[in-house]
Amino acid sequence: PQTIYLSDYKAPAFLVDQVDLCFELFEDGARVHSTLSMRQNPESGSGAPLELHGDSLKLEFLALNGTPLLAGAYQDEGDKLVIPEVPAEFELAVVTWIEPQNNTRLEGLYKSSGMFCTQCEAEGFRCITYYPDRPDVMARFRTRVEADKSAYPVLLSNGNPVEQGDLDNGRHFVTWEDPFPKPAYLFALVAGDLLEKRDTFSTCSGRNIELRMYVEPRNSEKCEYAMDALKRSMRWDEEVYGREYDLDIFMIVAVDDFNMGAMENKGLNIFNSSCVLASQDTATDAAFQRIEAIVAHEYFHNWSGNRVTCRDWFQLSLKEGFTVFRDSQFSADMGSPTVKRIEDVTLLRTAQFAEDAGPMAHPIRPASYMEITNFYTLTIYEKGAEVVRMIHNLLGEELFRKGSDLYFERHDGQAVTTDDFVRAMEDASGRDLSQFRLWYEQAGTPVVAVTDDYDESRGVYRLTIRQSIPNTPGQTDKKPQHIPFAIGLLNSAGDPLPLNLNAEERNGPLERVLELTETEHSVEFHGLPERPVPSLLRDFSAPVRVQYPWTREQLLFLMSHDPDGFNRWDAGQRLAVDVIQSLLGAPDDAAVEPRLVEAYRHLLNDIELDQALVAKMLLLPSEAYLVELSDQADVPAIHDAREQVMKHLAHALRDELVACYQRNLDQGDYQLSSEAIARRSLRNIALAWLLHIDDEQALALAGEQFDNADNMTDRLGALRALVNSGFEHERNQALAAFYQRFSEDPQVVELWFSVQASSDRAGQLPQIQQLLQHPAFDWKNPNKVRSVVGAFAGQNLAAFHSPDGSGYQFLAEQVCRLDDSNPQIAARLVSPLTRWKKFAPHYCEQMKAALERIRDKSELSRDVYEVVHKSLA
Numbered sequence: 001p002q003t004i005y006l007s008d009y010k011a012p013a014f015l016v017d018q019v020d021l022c023f024e025l026f027e028d029g030a031r032v033h034s035t036l037s038m039r040q041n042p043e044s045g046s047g048a049p050l051e052l053h054g055d056s057l058k059l060e061f062l063a064l065n066g067t068p069l070l071a072g073a074y075q076d077e078g079d080k081l082v083i084p085e086v087p088a089e090f091e092l093a094v095v096t097w098i099e100p101q102n103n104t105r106l107e108g109l110y111k112s113s114g115m116f117c118t119q120c121e122a123e124g125f126r127c128i129t130y131y132p133d134r135p136d137v138m139a140r141f142r143t144r145v146e147a148d149k150s151a152y153p154v155l156l157s158n159g160n161p162v163e164q165g166d167l168d169n170g171r172h173f174v175t176w177e178d179p180f181p182k183p184a185y186l187f188a189l190v191a192g193d194l195l196e197k198r199d200t201f202s203t204c205s206g207r208n209i210e211l212r213m214y215v216e217p218r219n220s221e222k223c224e225y226a227m228d229a230l231k232r233s234m235r236w237d238e239e240v241y242g243r244e245y246d247l248d249i250f251m252i253v254a255v256d257d258f259n260m261g262a263m264e265n266k267g268l269n270i271f272n273s274s275c276v277l278a279s280q281d282t283a284t285d286a287a288f289q290r291i292e293a294i295v296a297h298e299y300f301h302n303w304s305g306n307r308v309t310c311r312d313w314f315q316l317s318l319k320e321g322f323t324v325f326r327d328s329q330f331s332a333d334m335g336s337p338t339v340k341r342i343e344d345v346t347l348l349r350t351a352q353f354a355e356d357a358g359p360m361a362h363p364i365r366p367a368s369y370m371e372i373t374n375f376y377t378l379t380i381y382e383k384g385a386e387v388v389r390m391i392h393n394l395l396g397e398e399l400f401r402k403g404s405d406l407y408f409e410r411h412d413g414q415a416v417t418t419d420d421f422v423r424a425m426e427d428a429s430g431r432d433l434s435q436f437r438l439w440y441e442q443a444g445t446p447v448v449a450v451t452d453d454y455d456e457s458r459g460v461y462r463l464t465i466r467q468s469i470p471n472t473p474g475q476t477d478k479k480p481q482h483i484p485f486a487i488g489l490l491n492s493a494g495d496p497l498p499l500n501l502n503a504e505e506r507n508g509p510l511e512r513v514l515e516l517t518e519t520e521h522s523v524e525f526h527g528l529p530e531r532p533v534p535s536l537l538r539d540f541s542a543p544v545r546v547q548y549p550w551t552r553e554q555l556l557f558l559m560s561h562d563p564d565g566f567n568r569w570d571a572g573q574r575l576a577v578d579v580i581q582s583l584l585g586a587p588d589d590a591a592v593e594p595r596l597v598e599a600y601r602h603l604l605n606d607i608e609l610d611q612a613l614v615a616k617m618l619l620l621p622s623e624a625y626l627v628e629l630s631d632q633a634d635v636p637a638i639h640d641a642r643e644q645v646m647k648h649l650a651h652a653l654r655d656e657l658v659a660c661y662q663r664n665l666d667q668g669d670y671q672l673s674s675e676a677i678a679r680r681s682l683r684n685i686a687l688a689w690l691l692h693i694d695d696e697q698a699l700a701l702a703g704e705q706f707d708n709a710d711n712m713t714d715r716l717g718a719l720r721a722l723v724n725s726g727f728e729h730e731r732n733q734a735l736a737a738f739y740q741r742f743s744e745d746p747q748v749v750e751l752w753f754s755v756q757a758s759s760d761r762a763g764q765l766p767q768i769q770q771l772l773q774h775p776a777f778d779w780k781n782p783n784k785v786r787s788v789v790g791a792f793a794g795q796n797l798a799a800f801h802s803p804d805g806s807g808y809q810f811l812a813e814q815v816c817r818l819d820d821s822n823p824q825i826a827a828r829l830v831s832p833l834t835r836w837k838k839f840a841p842h843y844c845e846q847m848k849a850a851l852e853r854i855r856d857k858s859e860l861s862r863d864v865y866e867v868v869h870k871s872l873a
């Protein structure tokens with residue numbers, strides 16, 4: 001496969017003004033008629049041949065300005081159609097035949113449970129027709145869809161419906177017109193027998209927007225939450241960013257077979273069912289929150305992505321980083337900002353830091369790729385969002401808004417670069433972000449090492465802060481970056497101290513954002529009668545690793561006194577990490593730090609503190625995070641040490657856990673407020689811990705909760721606790737009952753699969769093999785694959801890293817099998833193996849062998865090829 005470089009970017013030789021499409025949909029295939037009004041791009045030289053992308057197409061007809069082109073007048077190069085000579089302005093007619101019913105890659109036009117749907121980002125449109133399939137070619141689309149009327153009563157595409165009617169043979173058509181020029185990756189089409197849910201939204205300027213959701217009839221009762229979330233998103237984007245919706249209709253469609261979460265097609269968002277459908281009985285609190293975030297994310301793309309789009313795919317973070325930042329601000333506003341921050345940082349530190357330290361590390365604006373689909377990464381999305389967040393914090397709320405207004409105004413209708421985004425922020429604020437731009441160019445997580453000393457005689461406390469950025473593939477000797485580093489100081493009573501930068505200053509602010517720009521930065525704080533405790537990187541003000549020689553004493557202190565909620569949580573995590581790490585390889589009866597137990601006791605009894613924060617603080621750092629923090633990870637040892645701490649805590653705090661469970665029982669109706677969510681999460685944590693030590697009373701509580709829950713959070717919480725307990729009989733009984741009750745609901749069946757696959761008790765390899773044989777398992781459905789294979793390799797770490805290497809071989813086998821049908825999903829599944837160098841020698845050799853096995857498969861897809869070869873390099 002070829003590598004594509006950012007430095008090779010050239011403006012398109014031809015532009016498309018208008019696209020006229022007609023889809024004739026049949027059971028054995030689809031005929032696509034396309035008429036393109038094209039002209040030479042005045043900004044690039046003339047004389048270039050016309051090149052159109054194509055993938056798996058059968059060309060039936062080709063005509064230039066009405067004259068059919070004969071075989072010699074063009075070349076069909078497989079992935080490209082080349083017409084050597086074309087006039088400066090012309091009309092090109094293309095007819096292609098495609099087979100959506102056989103499309104298992106789920107890119108382009110395909111079928112999912114009987115309906116037709118599309119996925120065109122990044123390069124799916126070329127699987128539909130020949131086209132200059134690149135985001136900087138923007139055109140107006142008019143789309144006619146024809147299909148059998150009884151099988152496909154609903155026919156949708158982007159924009160507004162302009163014509164419809166009946167045809168011969170029981171067929172009908174609808175024509176849609178999208179007035180906004182767009183790149184082909186935002187094209188969408190849906191045809192099916194779908195139920196329509198309607199609502200309306202009145203915009204800030206008083207326009208009435210029709211909101212429609214289309215779902216399979218069995219999902220009729222699962223639409224309300226997403227519809228409400230959509231309206232909240234629309235309002236929020238008006239209020240916070242001044243962005244009004246621009247078409248008269250906004251549509252959401254739910255489909256079961258979908259490679260990712262959702263897609264922001266203009267006016268016609270398509271969602272993975274699991275990211276949009278929800279009811280109290282079938283969705284957990286976490287699922288509701290995820291749905292709200294994804295609905296918002298896709299909606300926000302209408303401006304950050306659609307009205308202003310990417311020039312090329314190297315700029316992907318332009319739309320994704322910014323939009324993730326926007327959806328995280330939105331979620332913070334809808335719930336608890338501290339909890340949202342903790343969740344985002346947990347994902348970032350566990351998974352994005354790992355990616356940034358592995359063989360696939362890349363900057364948020366990569367310089368090259370083989371397969372763009374592999375670059376929809378945590379780095380592009382999550383780190384990209386952190387970079388926008390830093391700009392937000394450096395500029396402040398008001399100037400950031402000025403910058404985003406300028407960006408949207410300046411670039412409306414254009415395809416632009418991350419640099420254009422940063423420039424708009426600079427121009428609006430007057431700030432110089434030239435060094436800051438390194439965040440876009442340099443990969444790797446900066447390490448910020450802090451040391452301090454206190455001069456008692458002068459009352460001066462000095463921090464010395466050194467930054468360094470590790471080498472990553474293809475990048476060494478990196479330049480220091482511009483890092484906003486928020487800090488505070490506390491005295492021994494736990495009060496925040498004024499941060500006076502010199503002897504004259506008296507009432508300095510209680511928090512400062514230091515702007516680190518040099519390799520070494522030092523700063524002095526004056527007027528301090530005692531040595532303070534530093535609170536570093538408050539609210540995680542930059543995506544960096546902080547090193548500071550915290551004592552356990554200091555961490556305990558920060559855990560209960562830091563006014564920064566995020567840092568309170570973080571202090572607890574650091575303490576727990578330290579305790580678990582100190583037990584690695586220790587005998588089972590080694591002593592567990594008693595102060596950790598007391599800190600957790602205190603938390604469990606603390607009813608003053610925000611209970612949502614308490615629930616987060618009670619969660620021990622995950623195995624994945626502990627692996628990320630170690631050098632030569634021995635996963636079974638990490639698993640054992642963590643288990644030992646968890647069991648010790650559960651035994652020592654048994655009575656407090658029971659009390660916490662009882663105190664948090666819900667009396668009234670199910671609600672989705674932060675308080676109610678926190679209550680459910682506290683009682684489910686208590687239940688999980690108690691069942692982890694096979695507590696008989698907890699077994700009864702779990703049984704009761706499982707049988708009588710009026711919502712999925714509690715029912716699944718009880719099931720998960722039982723599955724992870726030693727009560728084998730009850731575990732099997734509950735699993736069977738759960739399946740029986742929900743076997744008709746694919747989203748719940750996915751939960752059922754993943755609860756087992758992610759559990760070291762129910763998800764050992766033979767059990768995983770059994771799940772793959774289960775009638776509800778379906779290799780063609782990405783959600784099912786993720787819920788069994790993905791959950792096993794990504795969450796059931798002790799089983800996956802079995803010392804005999806069987807987990808690795810298993811994964812290699814499944815990747816090879818999937819590579820033939822859905823390379824995109826196959827490439828994603830490889831990810832746990834790519835970090836092989838991180839593990840202890842015994843494991844690392846076997847992981848490498850598994851990668852080699854995949855490498856040696858014949859006819860490897862470009863997707864898997866790139867990941868495997870880069871990992872082995």
Ligand code: B3K
Pocket residue numbers: 121122260262263264297298301320373376
């Ligand atoms: N933009 C899509 C992702 C498309 C992935 C293509 N392989 C969803 C999103 O980020 O909103």
Ligand code: ZN
Pocket residue numbers: 297301319320323
């Ligand atoms: Zn997105």
